[in-house]
Amino acid sequence: MAERVPTIxxxxxxxxxxxxxxxxxxxxxxxxxxxxxxxxxxxxAVREVHxxxxxxxxxxxxxxxxxxxxxxxxxxxxxxxxAGLLPVDRGHIYAAGQPSLLGVNAAxxxxxxxxxxxxxxxxxxxxxxAEVKAKTPEIIEFSGINERGDFSSLPMRTYSxxxxxxLRFSIAAAKKHDVLLIDEALATGDAKFRRxxxxxxxxxxxxxxxxxxxxxxxxxxxxxxxxxxWLESGVIRSDGPTEDVLKEYDTYMRK
Amino acid sequence: MPHTAVADSDTGLxxxxxxxxxxxxxxxxxxxLPAYTRQLWSYRYFISSYANAKITSSLGxxxxxxxxxxxxxxxxxxxxxxxxxxxxxxxxGVENFIPYLCTGVFLFGFTQxxxxxxxxxxxxxxxLIRALHFPRASLPxxxxxxxxxxxxxxxxxxxxxxxxxxxxxxxxxxxxxxxLLLMSLFNAGLAMAGARLGSRFTDIRQLIPFVMRVWLYxxxxxxxxxxxxxxxxxxxxxxxxxxxxxxxxxxxxxxLMENVPLAGPVWLLWTEAVAWALVVGLAGYVYFxxxxxxxxxx
Numbered sequence: 001m002a003e004r005v006p007t008i009x010x011x012x013x014x015x016x017x018x019x020x021x022x023x024x025x026x027x028x029x030x031x032x033x034x035x036x037x038x039x040x041x042x043x044x045a046v047r048e049v050h051x052x053x054x055x056x057x058x059x060x061x062x063x064x065x066x067x068x069x070x071x072x073x074x075x076x077x078x079x080x081x082x083a084g085l086l087p088v089d090r091g092h093i094y095a096a097g098q099p100s101l102l103g104v105n106a107a108x109x110x111x112x113x114x115x116x117x118x119x120x121x122x123x124x125x126x127x128x129x130a131e132v133k134a135k136t137p138e139i140i141e142f143s144g145i146n147e148r149g150d151f152s153s154l155p156m157r158t159y160s161x162x163x164x165x166x167l168r169f170s171i172a173a174a175k176k177h178d179v180l181l182i183d184e185a186l187a188t189g190d191a192k193f194r195r196x197x198x199x200x201x202x203x204x205x206x207x208x209x210x211x212x213x214x215x216x217x218x219x220x221x222x223x224x225x226x227x228x229x230w231l232e233s234g235v236i237r238s239d240g241p242t243e244d245v246l247k248e249y250d251t252y253m254r255k
Numbered sequence: 256m257p258h259t260a261v262a263d264s265d266t267g268l269x270x271x272x273x274x275x276x277x278x279x280x281x282x283x284x285x286x287x288l289p290a291y292t293r294q295l296w297s298y299r300y301f302i303s304s305y306a307n308a309k310i311t312s313s314l315g316x317x318x319x320x321x322x323x324x325x326x327x328x329x330x331x332x333x334x335x336x337x338x339x340x341x342x343x344x345x346x347x348g349v350e351n352f353i354p355y356l357c358t359g360v361f362l363f364g365f366t367q368x369x370x371x372x373x374x375x376x377x378x379x380x381x382x383l384i385r386a387l388h389f390p391r392a393s394l395p396x397x398x399x400x401x402x403x404x405x406x407x408x409x410x411x412x413x414x415x416x417x418x419x420x421x422x423x424x425x426x427x428x429x430x431x432x433x434x435l436l437l438m439s440l441f442n443a444g445l446a447m448a449g450a451r452l453g454s455r456f457t458d459i460r461q462l463i464p465f466v467m468r469v470w471l472y473x474x475x476x477x478x479x480x481x482x483x484x485x486x487x488x489x490x491x492x493x494x495x496x497x498x499x500x501x502x503x504x505x506x507x508x509x510x511l512m513e514n515v516p517l518a519g520p521v522w523l524l525w526t527e528a529v530a531w532a533l534v535v536g537l538a539g540y541v542y543f544x545x546x547x548x549x550x551x552x553x
Contacts, residue, residue: 006277011270018552020457056270084282085385086551093282094274098388111312120308123301124387155315 007179007210008059008082008099013091015052015077015234051077053234054091061096064211066225066242068218068249074234075214079181082212096209099179100125102172114145114152114159114167121171135174142200143170144193166193173200180208184215198223218246284548291544295390302393306400324408331364332357332416339477349479354417354512359476361409362504365402366442367467372398373446374453374460377550384551391550392543395446403439410435417511430510437532438503444532444539451546474500480518499531 051074059065067075080086082093083101108117118139122132143166145151145159156164182201198220205211205224215221221228221242228245230238237252238245268276286294295302314320332353340352349355376394377384384391410431418424453459473495475483483495495501496518506524508515517524 006273006279009270009274009279011274058270058273080385080551082282083388084548085388087549088282092271092274094271094279095282096277096279099282100388101386109308109312111315112308116308116311120301120304121387123298123304124383124389126298126301126389129300 004060006058007061007096008057008212009092009094010055010057010078010082011092011094013052013055013078013081013088013093014050015074015081015086016089017049017051017077019047019049051234052081052088055231055234055236057229057236057239059210059212061209063227064205064213064225066221066228066245067212067214067231068216068221068228068245069231069237070253073231075231076183077234078231079183079212079214082179083181095179097178099181100175100177101181101183102169102177102204108156108168108171110157111155113155114143115140117156117167118152118171121168122174125172125175127175139170139174140167142173142196143167144196162190169197173197173204177204177208179210179212180204181212182214221246285545286547288541288544291390291392291547295392295396298389298393301389302397303400305393306397306404309397309401310404324405325412327405328361328364328409328412331360332412335360335477347479349516350514351420351422351512354413354420354422355479355508355515356477357413357416358508358511359474359504361406361413362438362507363471363474363476363500364409365406365438366445366500367471368405369399369402369442369446370449370467371463372402373442374449374463376446376450377454378457381551391547392447392540395450395543396443398446399439399443402442403435406435414511422512425513427510431507434503434506434510434528437528440532440536441499441503444535444537447539447543448535451543451550454546454550470498470500473498474504475518476504479516480505481516483518497527499527499535502527502531 055074055078067078069075077086079101081088082095083099084093084095085101108121112120115136118136119132122135122139123129127135140146140152143163145163145167151159151163156167159167201213201224211224213221213224225242227240228238228242229236230245230249232252238248274281310321310324314323317323319326335356336353340356373395376398377391380394384394414428449459449463471477480496480501483492487495501518502524505515505517506521506528509517509521509524
């Protein structure tokens with residue numbers, strides 16, 4: 001067997017979110033704040049959420065890995081950390097090249113028209129202005145927001161949530177990636193758009209070295225991934241061939 | 256716990272060695288300063304289009320739109336003139352007080368808005384930071400560009416005010432270009448330092464208004480700079496007169512108006528302006544760069 005080339009190495013990674021301003025009732029008076037300051041206690045208003053608790057994994061070139069787990073289990077957090085967007089508190093993450101996160105949450109500007117958001121999003125992904133100019137019509141075409149009239153010149157705040165999500169996905173999917181991290185992207189839009197976006201993801205996968213896919217749809221995990229990692233409360237519960245892991249996960253979720 | 260059931264290749268290497276062997280780089284590694292600068296340069300189109308987008312989206316919902324870029328400084332000047340020019344009459348000792356006052360108010364407003372928006376440029380854009388890769392310094396720099404554009408409109412208003420008040424148009428007016436450039440560099444340093452501080456200590460935001468108000472009174476914006484000489488002497492006077500904002504405002508007054516009382520000789524003011532711009536600009540940039548990888552944490 002030829003030696004497998006790792007593209008992502010996650011070594012005992014921990015991620016902690018610090019949340020400000022979640023004080024419980026009764027602890028919000030100035031006196032209470034002052035007392036905390038004097039006694040040197042950590043303010044109750046800052047709470048720590050330990051989202052990833054020591055995850056270790058190695059991903060190899062050519063693999064497509066599904067990430068499953070219940071809501072809030074740390075899937076998206078792990079992807080952000082692998083993409084280098086979120087720093088780890090402890091442990092290390094190594095990656096080949098620059099992994100790209102393909103999410104539907106790429107925050108754009110709601111007061112700007114769709115077209116200008118496309119330009120801004122593409123520039124933010126590091127494209128040159130010439131590339132952006134060439135790709136803009138293609139992206140708008142793919143998103144299908146102009147199917148019902150000229151919506152691309154209207155501010156994004158006028159879009160329905162489905163339309164906005166489709167546009168964001170189309171922007172994010174317009175670039176080629178070495179290591180591709182996909183976050184629930186396939187769940188956006190209607191059936192027609194879903195088919196199109198699944199095809200686009202398969203194309204991107206063919207070009208990318210390694211793909212991570214976060215999804216709640218077991219079908220799309222089965223279709224695209226041969227290996228699956230099950231994350232629960234920030235810990236890996238299981239890591240192995242998709243069928244085995246999904247079976248385990250099903251039993252757990254039925255309980 | 257089943258960690259890497261199918262992934263381990265049993266080569267006996269630790270994960271770190273495995274990563275090193277295949278030339279993987281740490282996801283949280285800080286790029287070197289020159290590399291970071293090159294990266295930032297390659298994102299220049301993003302920065303400028305982001306700055307433009309900010310202007311459009313902030314005024315997009317108003318009926319008058321970009322006309323507010325001119326109206327805001329005008330109203331601002333009118334309010335200050337009403338209070339400090341007419342009611343309190345603080346302008347004694349300056350012949351032409353209206354342009355004198357307006358120059359101070361507009362230039363101070365430039366720094367004030369940059370500092371305010373700069374400290375929030377990281378905390379207010381966490382969604383963008385957690386979704387996309389780009390050098391984070393783009394955000395505070397975009398703030399400076401946005402405000403510089405607003406400042407251009409304000410300068411047009413200011414020039415009109417100065418001319419109407421009877422000042423002659425001279426070659427010295429060209430000096431407002433280097434003054435504004437130096438001030439922008441200085442403001443960029445403040446914005447970047449403020450952005451990192453604001454993302455680490457969210458309480459800073461509550462203190463900024465007070466800091467800025469003290470700075471306002473220390474910069475001879477609302478009264479002639481000669482007031483300081485009347486009440487201070489020795490080193491406190493030197494400290495007050497080295498205040499960067501005072502220096503920039505003095506230089507602008509000098510370039511637009513004749514017969515303005517200045518805090519010091521012009522060559523000294525220029526030296527101080529260049530020094531402040533370089534030191535603060537560079538220090539802010541370096542300080543911001545050192546925190547580059549932590550901004551996603553929020």
